[in-house]
Amino acid sequence: GANKNSIKIIGDHTDMYAQAYFAYDSKKSGGVTISHLRFGKSPIKSTYFVNKANFVACHNPSYIDKYNMVQDVIPGGSFLLNCQWSVDELDEKLPAPVKAYIAKNNINFYIINAIKVAKEIGLGNKTNTVLQSAFFSIANIIPAEEAKDYMKKAAYKSFSKKGEDIVNMNYAAIDRGAGEVIKVDVPASWASCEGELPVHKAVSDRKDLEAFINNIQTPCNAQRGDELPVSTFTSMPDGTFPQGSAAFEKRGIAVDVPEWIPENCIQCNQCSVVCPHAVIRPVIMTEEEAKNGPASMKTKDATGMAGYKYTMAISVLDCTGCGACVNTCPAKTKALALKPLDSQIAEQESFDYAHKLQSKPEVLEKFKETTVKGSQFKQPLLEFSGACAGCGETPYAKLVTQLFGDRMYIANATGCSSIWGGSAPSTPYTVNAEGKGPAWGNSLFEDNAEFGFGMFLAQDxxxxxxxxxxxxxxxxxxxxxxxxxxxxxxxxxxxxxxxxxxxxxxxxxxxxxxxxxxxxxxxxxxxxxLSKKSNWIFGGDGWAYDIGYGGVDHVLASGKNINIMVFDTEVYSNTGGQASKATPIGAIAQFAAGGKDIKNKDLAGIAMKYGYVYVAQVSLGADKNQCLKAILEAEAYDGPSLIVCYAPCINHGIKGGLAIAQQVEKEAVEAGYWNIFRFNPALAAEGKNPFSLDCKAPTGDYKAFMMREVRYNSLTRQNPEKAAVLFDKAVANSKKRYDDLVGLVDYYKPAE
Ligand SMILES: Cc1ncc(C[n+]2csc(CCOP(=O)(O)OP(=O)(O)O)c2C)c(N)n1
Ligand code: SF4
Ligand code: SF4
Ligand code: SF4
Structure with a gap:
């Protein structure tokens, strides 16, 4: 956004011609965006990306040894690096070819710690506005004060809907960014540095995976995918990619990662349940295994298993720094604290060691996989996805793979779950030690349920x-x-x-x-x-409630043993937040710019009417146990199942961000915004009540819950009268909805 604003400012306020191309990859966290900005006094006729620039900025320090960025600067041009390193540390931190190119080509080299500035201002990890201001101060295209003024106007336009706080933070970023740039005196000795950027050759027992990573994934991730000849792909003519390749990316995108403090840990495994990226995992080891581990590995005696050790393994290079684990940790004194990635690098070695240890039947004997704690001793077969840091969707999918991943078929609707589930070229769905993992395919947005039904019928x-x-x-x-x-x-x-x-x-x-x-x-x-498979159909609410609903209904009506999981973000998230039939009344979304004025569809209620469909509504942060039960019951039910999962998303504009997604899930239920329940037809067949309302009568403040999210609070600024009317209706709807659910408990009560 900030770079888009920059080129607009140049085009609108100078006599120069301007052009911009933006190239993105599909990762939703730490992905690469390259802004190709061209401007000058002559008309621009170039239709291609910029490959030699007067100015290059590297916004993420972890990119410096991954991409040949500085080589794109012309001799005498400028290079800006955002990093937390001091000038004195640069000699040690920068790779040799970067230093040599800077020195030999007379590059004007600048650094800035935009990470620190953004944090101090309250912008968290959003450094773009700070860096935009740094760009204008270095590029010297428009007089400094004038440039600041234009940037502020643009920031107001971009952020005013999100509230005054956000606008003011961006103003502060503009004021501070220009002043924080440091010009580096390039040591002459850098000119004699020799070496190449490190190329990490993947090594794996799975030779197909190893070849895929070295021949396809690594070049693509280095932005050289366009150079690959067609012959590279001839061994995979049907387009099947090997699973487990995301684990080789080790993107190191987090600024801060959790540090485990064993003495405070109560071994509840909740951090592991909520981690959207499967980064933090409890491991129980024998004394011998613990002794043989890296010296820096921290352990403590495993509760309930004498003679065994417990560790919390953290794959810091895969962490997104979302903070969900830290915020969830229920220990009296938190057993996790966010620390700079640099200080925790040694943890990677411990993770790599602990995660390769054989899984132990005695651990799952003691801590059953049907419990929240026990489920986390099972390997997640969805790991290190490129979902947004803290995404509310992934923890649900990850949990399903921990329970049934070794025998799962997944048909995935297009949407965020198909992007974090298959960010080509990497694949986060993976296999266990026996080589078994989910078979995953993505069809179209509109026909995914039918696609999943086909997968089921073929297998059956x-x-x-x-x-x-x-x-x-x-x-x-x-x-x-x-x-x-x-x-x-x-x-x-x-x-x-x-x-x-x-x-x-x-x-x-x-x-x-x-x-x-x-x-x-x-x-x-x-x-x-031959063996029984676990058939799943995944997708978002835009798919399940709207565009793919006909297929969803068809599968539910089929009576077949298929499980549908809906990640309900209440909008079309992948395409930027368009309203779906799941969008609640009063929410602002695209295509509902004035606030949606009709209530959302009750997909779970409609499905329950069949009587033979297992239906659950869940919210992990509200009740992990209920969520786990629903997944287990749905899978065990010999018929169709539907689980609707409440999933906070960046599109909600949650104050506090997705770091508090689990807390939001809890408060949504306490406020009556979301209700959790299960309807199990198998119980009716046993003469029991099939309907179980799993949440108490709401005690929280419904409107206060809404006001924490930009999608609601922006309506109070935009149209306070309408907001008052719609929010009152929302509260009334929620009361009626809860009363109706209480009514269902009676309605389904078996006759005496
Ligand atoms: C028929 C069709 N229309 C539109 C699109 C573009 N599209 C891709 S993903 C998506 C949104 C998906 O939203 P949802 O199902 O709610 O899943 P989420 O992204 O929220 O997880 C849209 C509109 C498409 N792929 N196919
Ligand atoms: S910070 Fe986020 S990604 Fe990292 S371990 Fe914690 S929950 Fe997982
Ligand atoms: S949530 Fe906290 S107490 Fe529980 S296992 Fe994780 S670190 Fe330990
Ligand atoms: S559902 Fe929302 S938070 Fe998750 S990946 Fe999509 S946009 Fe990001």
Whole structure:
């Protein structure tokens, strides 16, 4: 935004011609944006990106040894680096080719600590306005005071809807940015520095993954994807990418990362549950494993497991610094504190060691995966996604993969979840030590439920075929030795975890059999389809409530065992926040610029009416246990399921940011803004009440809850009268909604 404003200022307030191209990657946190700005006295006829510039600014210090940025500056040009390093530290911190290029080409080299300035002003990690002001002070295109004035006008236009505080912070950033720039006296010795930027060659036991990373992912991430010839891709003509490649990116994008303070930790694992990026993970080790770990690894005795050690492993180079873990930590004195990334680098070695240790059955025996604490000892098979720092969607998806990831099929609607779920070229869905992980595919926005249904039907048909051959095997004389295993397989056919074990034992027995007849050979040919799979369809509210609703309804009505998870951000998040049918009354969104004046659709209520669909509404921060139960029940239910998850998003403009997303999820339920419940038809079949209202009558202040978010509070500035009317209606709706839910408890009560 700030660079867009800069080129507008130059175009509008000088006699120069101006042009701007912006190139983005698809990561939503720490992604690369390159602003190609051209201006000058002659008309601009260039239609290509700038590849030699008079001025280059590097806004993120972690890019300095990843991209050849300074080489893009012409001799005698200017280079601005945003970093937390002092002038004295530059010699040690800058890579050799950067230093050599600066010295040999007479580059005017400037640094600024915009990170510190933005933090002090209250802008958190938003450094762009500070850096915009630094640019104008160095580039000297417009007299300093005049430039500040124009920048402030532009900032007012961009941020006035977000409130006076934000505008004032941006004014402060403009005032401070220009003054904080330091011109570096480039030491002559830099000219003799030799070396290249480090290239990290990936090494993996999975050779397909290793080749993919070295030949495709690394060049793409270095902004050289356009140079790859078509022949690079011939080994993957169907477009299938290997899983687990995001783990090799190690982007180091966080300014601050959590430090674990073992003496304060109560080993509740809540930080791990809420981490949107699967960065922080509890690990229980034997004494021996702990002893063999890196010297800097911190441990403490594992509660409830004598002779074992507990550590909180943190992959600091994958952390986004969102702070959700720190804010969630319930320990009396917080057991996590945010510290500069530089100071915590040693933690990466501990993470790499701890995360490779064999998972221990005794740990899951003691702490069951069906509990919040126990679930976190299972490997997340969604890790290090490029979602916005603190995203409210990812923790739900991550939890599902911890429970069923090794046997999951996921059909993903287009939306944020398809972008953080598959930010080409990297893939955050990954595999466990046995090489098993979610099979993931993204179809279109409008037909994802149908796509997921197709995935289910294909698997189901192949499984039925394999089972028919297996029955034939069982009936033949000579199959007595396998009889018990075949019986076990059919007994557990509907239970994912048990059937996985039974299938494994059965398949190895059949493979070991010296005489394989036709049926047995067919079973083995189809062995990947034999075990029970966990079928999921993921997407946002824009998909589920609006554009893909016909398909969602079709799947729910099918009666088949498919689970639908909706990440409800109450807007179309991926495209910048357009209103959906999930957008509540009174919220400002695109296409609802004057505040939405009709209430949101009750998707869960509609689905419940089928009577045979498992339905839940959840909010992780409000009740982790309820959320976990809903996911487990939905998966276990032999029929269609729908889980609607409340997901705070950057588009809400939460005061305090997504660092407090979990607190917002809690307060949403306390205020009656969001209700949590479960409807399990399986209970009705047992003569029990299928409906469980899992939240108490609201006690929080509904309007105070709304006022913390720009999507609501901006309406009070824009049109206070309308805001008053719509917010009153919202409060009345919420009361009625809760009363209706209480009514459902009675309605579904089994007859005495
Ligand atoms: C038919 C169609 N219309 C529009 C788009 C553009 N589009 C891509 S993602 C998206 C928004 C998705 O919103 P939602 O389903 O709520 O998911 P979220 O991004 O909030 O997770 C839109 C409009 C598209 N891909 N296909
Ligand atoms: S700061 Fe955010 S990304 Fe980093 S470990 Fe904590 S929750 Fe995860
Ligand atoms: S949330 Fe805090 S107390 Fe709980 S495991 Fe994490 S660091 Fe320890
Ligand atoms: S849902 Fe919101 S917070 Fe999450 S990745 Fe999308 S825009 Fe970012």
């Amino acid at each position: 048909t192949l499984r039925a075929r394999a089972q028919a051959h297996l029955k034939a095997v069982a009936e033949k004389p000579g199959a007595e030795h396998a009889k018990e295993l075949i019986d076990k397989y059919f007994e557990t056919a509907n239970d994912g975890a048990a059937n996985a074990k039974a299938t494994k034992a059965l398949v190895s027995a059949l493979e070991a059999c010296p005489h394989k007849d036709e049926d047995m050979a067919e079973v083995l040919k189809l062995k990947d389809y």
